[in-house]
Amino acid sequence: MWQAKLRLISGLILFSFVLTHLLNHAAGIISFQMQNQWQQWLLGPWQAGIGNILLISSLIIHALNAVYSIYQHNSLKLAKWQKTQLITGLIIPFLLIEHVIGTFIAEELLGVNHEYMSVLAIFWHVDPTKAIIQMVTLLVVWGHGCIGIHYWLRVFTGYRKYQTTLLGLAVVIPTLALAGFISAGQQLLRDFSEDILVMHLAEANLTNEVIQTINNWVTQGRYLLIIIILSPFALRWLKRWIKQQTTATITLANGHQIPLNREATLLDNLRQNNISHAAVCGGRARCTTCRIRILEGSSHFPPPSPLEQQALTKIKAPRDVRLACQSRPKGSVTIQPLISPKASPSESLKPGGLEGQEQEVAILFLDLRESTRLAEQRLPYDVLFILNQFFSEMTEALAQTKGHYAQFAGDGLMALYGIDNDNHQQACFQALNGAKAMLAKLEKLNQRVASELDKPLQIGIGLHFGRAIVGSMGPPTAEMVSAIGDDVNIAARLESLSKQYLAPVIVSAALINQAGIERPMTTLHQATLKGRKDAVQFYALQKEELT
Numbered sequence: 001m002w003q004a005k006l007r008l009i010s011g012l013i014l015f016s017f018v019l020t021h022l023l024n025h026a027a028g029i030i031s032f033q034m035q036n037q038w039q040q041w042l043l044g045p046w047q048a049g050i051g052n053i054l055l056i057s058s059l060i061i062h063a064l065n066a067v068y069s070i071y072q073h074n075s076l077k078l079a080k081w082q083k084t085q086l087i088t089g090l091i092i093p094f095l096l097i098e099h100v101i102g103t104f105i106a107e108e109l110l111g112v113n114h115e116y117m118s119v120l121a122i123f124w125h126v127d128p129t130k131a132i133i134q135m136v137t138l139l140v141v142w143g144h145g146c147i148g149i150h151y152w153l154r155v156f157t158g159y160r161k162y163q164t165t166l167l168g169l170a171v172v173i174p175t176l177a178l179a180g181f182i183s184a185g186q187q188l189l190r191d192f193s194e195d196i197l198v199m200h201l202a203e204a205n206l207t208n209e210v211i212q213t214i215n216n217w218v219t220q221g222r223y224l225l226i227i228i229i230l231s232p233f234a235l236r237w238l239k240r241w242i243k244q245q246t247t248a249t250i251t252l253a254n255g256h257q258i259p260l261n262r263e264a265t266l267l268d269n270l271r272q273n274n275i276s277h278a279a280v281c282g283g284r285a286r287c288t289t290c291r292i293r294i295l296e297g298s299s300h301f302p303p304p305s306p307l308e309q310q311a312l313t314k315i316k317a318p319r320d321v322r323l324a325c326q327s328r329p330k331g332s333v334t335i336q337p338l339i340s341p342k343a344s345p346s347e348s349l350k351p352g353g354l355e356g357q358e359q360e361v362a363i364l365f366l367d368l369r370e371s372t373r374l375a376e377q378r379l380p381y382d383v384l385f386i387l388n389q390f391f392s393e394m395t396e397a398l399a400q401t402k403g404h405y406a407q408f409a410g411d412g413l414m415a416l417y418g419i420d421n422d423n424h425q426q427a428c429f430q431a432l433n434g435a436k437a438m439l440a441k442l443e444k445l446n447q448r449v450a451s452e453l454d455k456p457l458q459i460g461i462g463l464h465f466g467r468a469i470v471g472s473m474g475p476p477t478a479e480m481v482s483a484i485g486d487d488v489n490i491a492a493r494l495e496s497l498s499k500q501y502l503a504p505v506i507v508s509a510a511l512i513n514q515a516g517i518e519r520p521m522t523t524l525h526q527a528t529l530k531g532r533k534d535a536v537q538f539y540a541l542q543k544e545e546l547t
Contacts, residue, residue, distance in 0.1 A: 004284060004307055007065045008152065009108040010058040015145040018054055022177035027069045028116075028184030029176065035075035035116040035184055055382075063093070077271040081147055082282050088144040093225050098130070106214055106302055111205050118204040124185035131185060135178055136302050142174045154289040155280060194338065239263060250329075253336035253484070255294060255530055260332065266292065266324035271503045276341035283325035287313050289339045290324040293469070296486045297333030320358070320469070334486060341348065360424055362417035362431035362465045362511060363488055363496035364403065366394060366438065369458040371411035386449060387411075390457065397437035401430045406482040414492075416483055419470050428465050428515035435461045435505050436546040461504060462495025465511040486532075493529040494538055501525070503540035512539065520545050 020042045027038040045051040066089055078086065103119065106112040123131040153159040188197070248260040250269055258273040267290055270277045278289040285307045294301065301322060308326040323336065368374075368390065374383060391413070398405055398415050407414035411478060415434065438461065448454025466487025473482045474479040494506040512519060522545060526535045 003065065003068075004286075006061050007069075008212060009060040010065065011148055013054055013058040018141055018145055019173070020046070022138065022173055025138070025178075025184075026173075026176035026180040028180030028182075028187075030180075032116050032120055032184035039116065039330070042336070045421040056500055057282055063096075065233050067228060071236050077274070079282060085147045087145060088140050088147075091353050092137070092141055092144060094222060095133065095140060097221045097225065098138065098214075099134065101217050101221060102214050104418040105217070106210070110210050110213060111212065113204050115204070116184065117200055117459050118206060120188045121281060122206070124189055125194070126201075131181075133182065137388055138177060138181070139174060142170075146170045151282060152286065166545055170336050188353065192253060204467055221294055234443055248300075248330075248332045251296070251332070251334040253334070253489075255489070260329065262328065262330050264328065266322075266327045266329065266335065270324065276345070277324060277337060278339040278341050278463070279325055281325075285323060285326050288312070289313050289325060290315070291315075291317065291321050291338050292324050292335040292398055292486075293338055294320045294322060294328075295336055295484065296335040297329065297331060298471060300329040300331035300333055302330070302503050307425050336484060357463070357469070357471060358467055358485075359419070360465065360467050361419055361470060362427040362463065362514075363468065363483065363491035364417070364431055364434060365412065365492045366415070367409075367412035367460045369460060369499070370520065374457075386452060386457075389445060389449065390442075391524075393441040401434035402427040403430065403434045404481065406480065412495075414482070414488075416468075416470065418480075418483065419483075424465070424514050425516050426509045429517070431463050431465075431511065432507070432515060432517075432546055435463060436543070437506075439543045439546075460495050460498030460506075460526065462491045462493070462498065462506050463512045464491035464494055465510050466490065490529060490532070490536060493532075494536070496539070498540070501540035503542055505541045505543075505546060508542055509537035509539070 024035055024042045027034040046055050070086070077474050083206065102122070103112075139251055192200075248262065249257045250260050251257045254277075256275075258269065258275070261269055261272070264272070265283070267277060267279055267283050279287075280289045281287040283290065288311050291312075298320060304322065305326060305479075308323050311323060312321065324335075324337075374386065391408075394413060395405055397403075402416075403415040403417050404419055405413065406416050417431040417433075417434065418424060421427075438459065442457060442459055446453070450456075464487060466485070468483040468485035468488050470483045471481065473480065473484070490508065494508060497506050498504060509524060520539050520541060521537055522541065524537055525540060526537050528535045
């Protein structure tokens with residue numbers, strides 16, 4: 001939190017200085033004499049006392065913070081605005097160093113007595129290329145600051161009201177500054193001869209020896225800047241080379257896995273592996289659009305920092321919701337992004353996650369076999385007629401056994417048992433009865449539509465008992481009570497094994513044990529399911545083996 005606050009405060013102070021500097025330049029539209037007058041009250045406060053201390057300390061803090069931020073970033077796959085800010089931030093020191101040494105440092109250490117006339121004489125008389133560099137510097141510095149201000153304010157709803165006005169000012173101010181800088185330079189060349197300009201430079205103590213000293217310092221300063229700027233990139237590469245870890249993984253809710261770099265944030269890990277993830281504020285905990293839900297491996301997450309906790313508290317996020325830009329898990333985890341990668345700033349104001357709570361439930365997954373073949377051999381309305389009857393029978397079986405219809409997937413469904421009570425044994429027993437009822441109703445349906453089919457309909461069912469987040473999920477206009485979690489994924493994986501084991505029902509040993517019934521006389525199988533390291537034990541059951 002202190003790092004973020006220092007970056008913001010130091011950046012605002014520097015932006016204020018740049019603003020007053022540009023306004024001072026704009027006075028050149030009238031005359032360079034007016035620039036000298038405005039300098040007293042626009043730049044005077046920055047040149048002595050507390051203003052000078054604030055300016056220098058802000059410059060040092062902002063620069064060091066930028067270097068440390070580059071070191072912290074484990075990926076250069078940033079959003080376009082972040083890349084722009086990073087590149088301009090690296091260019092600015094090289095553009096500014098000659099101006100800083102030639103003015104502020106030269107005044108303090110070499111006895112140079114600068115006024116706008118002497119500065120303009122250097123830019124427009126001694127070396128006009130410096131004037132071009134100065135104008136480029138002005139635009140780069142201003143652009144860098146405006147980008148930072150915009151992406152700081154954009155998460156605040158009130159900002160949108162004034163965004164157009166502020167954009168206009170962001171264009172007008174540097175335009176007036178450039179006009180004043182050029183106008184004052186042209187006035188100087190027009191009103192004063194070369195001899196007068198040379199004499200004025202001598203009075204300012206800008207002799208050839210002093211100018212040569214300034215140039216030497218600028219050259220040495222640029223070498224030093226190269227070392228400073230390259231150091232975080234080199235240290236970051238060295239850190240990744242020494243500490244690169246590939247044994248731990250990040251698993252997404254869809255089963256996709258990527259290696260975990262323990263030194264990087266979740267957001268950086270995802271971007272390193274070309275996975276789009278929302279982060280409106282650029283990963284600085286100023287918004288919560290990067291939030292994720294921890295499905296597995298919560299013990300591998302360090303406690304949230306004060307900055308992250310402040311953001312999570314603001315949206316009343318549950319304990320299993322974290323910010324991807326701030327979280328650095330130390331072991332394998334399974335996560336689910338909660339916001340679309342194309343999220344807008346308004347998403348930050350929404351509640352922290354899916355509404356629900358963690359509880360133990362029995363989970364049933366059902367899939368209709370060869371549904372594609374069914375569709376290919378019939379007209380669409382004929383397929384619809386068969387499917388409607390099929391799902392009518394299956395949902396009736398759920399209703400009869402106290403099951404809750406939780407999800408529809410075209411040719412299958414998901415159901416939950418025990419969401420309304422804590423009787424886990426009863427929930428597992430009801431789930432087994434639900435599977436048995438589905439098979440019985442399927443048999444009757446096959447008899448009823450035998451003339452419509454070239455072969456009977458077949459289904460596969462997966463049953464499992466475990467923990468899941470149960471609650472209202474889905475789009476705002478079509479929410480339904482469903483469940484997510486690792487044990488939900490296990491139930492889905494078990495259902496897919498019914499083809500391999502030539503059995504209509506696959507039941508986990510966890511559900512059989514929880515039901516408290518006699519274990520089936522069939523073989524207890526064990527397999528490692530996709531996306532998991534630990535094996536799962538289960539039974540492959542025929543209809544007559546269901547109790």
